[in-house]
Amino acid sequence: MPRLPVPAARLPDTGPPLLLSVVFWVVLAATALVYAAALSVSPAPVGQVVAFGVNLAVVTGLWPVLPWRRTRGWRAAAAVVFLVATFTLGITGSNEIHQLLTLIAVANVAFVHGMRAAGVIVGCLCCGVFTSVMVLYGHDVLDAVGQTVPVAVFAAFVLGMTSAVLEARRRREEAQRLLARIRELTIAQERARMGAEMHDSLGHHLTVIKLALENAERFRTRRPESAWDEVRQAKDLTRQALLDARRWVRALRPLALDGHVGSAALQQLAASFDGTGLGVSFEVVGGELPLDPDVELVLYRVLQEGLANAVRHAGARHVRGSLAFHGDRVVLTVADDGRGRDGRDGRAGGGFGLRSLAERAGAVGGTLTAGDRPGGGFEVRAELPAWTRAAS
Template sequence: MNLLASQNGLHLSWRVYPNQNALDAAVERDEVDVAPGMQQTPATLRHWLFSLPYLRVPHKLVGFRAESADVVELDRLALNERLAIDQSSDAWQFVERNYPELTRLPARSDRQAVQAVEQQRAQYAIVDEAQLALLFKEPAFSNLAVVGDIGDTRLLRLAVRKDWPELPALLDQALSQLPPERLEKIRATWLRPNYPRLLDTIVFWQRLTLALTIAALLALGLWRRQRRARRHAEARLLSAWQELETRNATEAELRLSQFSIDNSTVGILWVSWDSRIRYANRTAERMLGYAQGALLARRLAELEPLLDSHTWLDAWNRLRTNHEIQSFETQCRRLDGQPLAVSVTLSFLQFGRAEYLVVYLNDITERYMARAALAESEARYKSMAANVPGMVFRLETPQAGEPPRLAFVGAASQHLLGYPAQTVQGWSQGWRQAVDEADLPGYLAAWHQAVDEARDWRWQGRLRHRDGHSNWVDLRASVRRFDDGRRVWDGIVWDISQNKHHELQLAESRSQLRSLAAHLESVREEEKARIAREVHDELGQILTVLRLETSMCELGFAHLDTKLAERLGNMKKLIESTFQIVRDVASALRPPVLDAGLGSAIEWQARRFESRTGIACLVSVPDTPLHLDDTQAIGLFRILQEALTNVLRHAEAATVSIGLSAEARRVSLSIADDGKGFQPERQPAGRSFGLVGMRERVWLLGGELQIDSQPGQGTTLLVRLPVDCREEIQ
C-alpha cells in the first residue's frame, strides 16, 4: 500500500479496527475509503467493492523438523494425528469440507495453533504463510518447519467503499503497473516459506557421516592402489545423488503444479476436437455441480445448450489457425439445471501430437447480479426522474479544470422547453441559450458563482419555450466534490409560472391597496383639517357671541337679582369649558401648532404627553424650523402620537427621548424609551396594529422604519424620510 501511495502521489491515513464487523460499520459511516487484505465474500459485498486479487497467501502445514525431507500431504495423514487450526480461518472450512475424517484441534489464532504443535498437543498445524513468516522469527518456534502445503489459498484484495465504483478499476491498473522486482522483494520479505531441506535432516547427516567415514577408511587402505577408482566412484555417486534429488524435486513440482491447477480459482477444461472434455479441474467440477471425474468424456454442448457442432468446429478451426485468444460471457447449465453466469476464455494448446482447446471459466454471478442491480437502479432513477413534477438534471465536470456539461436531463425538458432531453443535453452553460434576455445577467452571475466557487446553484428566472412563450422556473442544484477535482451538481428545475403569476398579481393588488390606503389617509387628514376649521371657526364664533351676550346680561341685570348673577356666572364658566373642548377637538383633528413647523408640534405634543402622564420627555429639534410639506409633517406627527401611545400602554417607561434631525436629503425622527422592551420578531399576529400602522405610513411616505428593542433594554424607534430640505436647513 505504501508503494502504491508513493507512486500515485497519495497520502494514507491508517485506522485499525478490532474485527470485520467494526470495519463494515466504519465504511457505512464514511470513515474508511480503502481496506487492504480483504477477502471477497457475499457478506463483504454488501458493504464493499473489490479489486482483482493482488496477493495469494497459501496455508502451510507446520510440524517438527522431520528426519527425512518428504513432503507431508493431508491425504496421507493417519486418522489419529491431530491438526491444530484457527477455527475462524478459511483453512478450517477447507479441511472440514474436503477432509472431514481428519481429527481437528480448534484454536483461536494461528499462534495458538503453532503453540499446540510445540506443546505436542497436536502433530501438525495449518497456518497462513504470512503469519507463519512472522511466527518463525520467534525463538520459541525454532524447532518447527513447513512440512507441506494443503492446497488452500487466500485471495487478498483491496476493498473500496461502494459509492466509489470507479476506484477498483483504478487500483487494478495501479497494481498492474507495479515493478515485478519490487513485488518479488516484498513477497520475499514478508512471505518466506520454511520448507524442510535435505541438509536440515538428522538422517542425512548421519548417513553422510557414515558414508564419509567408510570412504575415509577405504581411502586410507586403498589410497595408493585405488586413488583413480575412488575419484571415479565419488563422481558417479555424486552424479547419481544429484540425479535422484533432481528427479524427486521434479516429481514434487509436478505434484504441486497438478494440485495448484486442480484447486485453482479458475475452472479449467481441456476439450478435444470432437468437443469432448478430456480434463476438468476440481474448481470447474465444483462450479458446475459435478462430482470428481464426472465431467470427463462429456460433450461441451451439455454445458452450453446453444453450442451446436457447426459453431464448435468454426471456433476450433479459427483458434487453431490464428492462435488467438477469445473471451466472452455466457450462461452455462449446471448439473442441477440452474444457469451459471461465467466469463469464458478460449485458447488453443498443442502438447506433443495432441491438440486441445483450453477453456477457462470464471464465475461472474456476483458481477452479473451487480450489473442487473445497476441496470434496475438506472431504470428506477430514470423512471423517478420522468415522474418528478420538474426537469431533473445532472451537471458535471468530466475532468478537473474542464467546463461543466449536462450529463443527464429528464424527459420533462419536452414540456418545459419544447426540446427533447438529448437536444438539451448538448447545450453549453446549462440552459443559457433558452434564458430570457432580461434574466440573462442574473443567470450568468449565478452560473459563474456556482462553477467558479464550487457552490450550490440557485436561480429564478424565465426560460423561453420552443414555441416562443416564456416559463418562470426555479433552479436548485447541490454540488458534490471528488478527490480528483471533479464536481457534480444534481438538481431540478421547477415550473413556477403559475405561482409567479399569482405572486405578481398579489404584489400588484398589494400596491393598489397601499395606494388606496394612502389616498384614504390623505382624504382623512383633509377631512380632519376641514372639520377642525369648521369647529374652530363656526363653533368659536357662536361661543364668542354667547359669551358676549352673557356678559352684557351680567352688566345689565346681575345687580338686580343675586340668583340671576349666579346663573350668569355659571353660564360663563360653561361657555369657557365649551371653548376648551372645541380647542381640544380641533387640536386632536389637526393641531394648529403644525402650522408653526414640525419641531414646534413635536415640542407641544411632548409637553402635553408629559403633563398628562407624568413621563419625562427629552426633546431635541433643530433650531431652524423644517418646512416640510403637509403630508410628511402630518405623517411624522401621527407616527409620534402612535409611538407615545405605545409607550404609555406597554413600555412602563420613566423617560422618553424624542429627536428630530435633518441632513441634505433626509429627515430622521427617533423616539427612545427606557421601558421593559420586547422582541419585535416575536410579536404575535393581530396584536401589533400600531406598529403595522406606523410601517404603512412610513412606506407611503417612501421612507424606512427601524425598531431596536430587547427585553429589559428599552425600545428605540427610528424613522427616516427622503426629503430635499437644503434650503430650509440653510
C-alpha cells in the first residue's frame, strides 16, 4: 500500500496570550494618561503633541493585526513597524512608561522573524537608548549606561520567555505530526487486517459460489437435477455471504455510536448483532469509572474482535460480554459457546487480530489473554487501567 503523505501540523495563529494583551492595553492607557498629565503641568509644542498622538494611534492600530508566528508579506513588516513605533514613543514625549510596549514588540518580532533577528534588534535597541540619552537629552555616559542596562536585562528576560514559548510550540507541532503519522499507520494496519479477514470469509463464499455456478453450467443438459442442486447451493452461499457482509459492516462501526462512549458504546456494539443469528448479552459489573479514550478504544476493539471471531470461526450461538470495574482497573471478558481454538481453522485463536490487540493492551499498561474455556467455547479477557500514565 503506498504511504499517504502526512501534512505538516500547523497550529493556527491564535494571537497573543490573553495576559500579554491585558498588559499591552494597560501600559498603553498608562502611557497616554501620564503624557496628558505632563501636558497639564508643562505644555509642549503643538507639533510634538501631534507627533505623539499619531505615534500612539499607529501603535494602537497595529496591535490587532500583528502576527504571532512566522509569516511573510505586510504582516511580517507590521511587526517591525510596530517595534519602531513603540520605540519612538519615547522620542515623541513618553516618560519611559512605553518601554514595556517596546519589550512586547521585541517578543512579537521573535515570534515572527525568529530569535536571531530579535537578538540583533535588541542590540540595536540598546544602542539607540544609549545614544538617545546622551544626544537628545544631553546626559553623561553613566546616566546613559544606567538607563540602557535595565532595558537590556528586561529584553533578555523577554527573549528567554519567548524562546521557551517557541520551543513549546515547536514540540507541540512535532507531537501533532507524530500523531498524524501514528493515525496513518493505524489506519493502514486496520485496512490490511480487514482485507485479510474479509478475504478469508467473503472470499471463501464467493469462490465456492463460482464453482457451484460453473458446475451448474456444466450439468445443465446432461444432469439437470444436479445443476439445480448446484444453483440452490450457490443461493444458500450467497445468503451466507450477504449475512457475513452485514456483520462486517456492523462490527466496523466507529467507537462513538450516536454519541455513546464507555460501556454505552460497548452495549451498542453488542446490540448491533441482534437479528444476525448470534445471541449477544452484555453486562456491566461494579460502579462504572470514567475511562481514558485510549483504554476505551482498546476495550471496543476487544469486544469487536471477540464478536467477529465468534461469527467467523467459532460456530457459536451465543456470546457473553462482561465489563467489570475493580478499583482503578477495568476487565472486559468476551466468551462464546463455540468450538474453541482446537476446533477452529488454526488461525483464529492466535491470529493477527488477537496479537494486535495484545500489543494495544500492553501499550496502555494492560494485558490480554485468550484461550479455550474449561466448559467449552473460547474466551478473550482484557485487563486494563482505567487511565493511562500519560493521561494522568
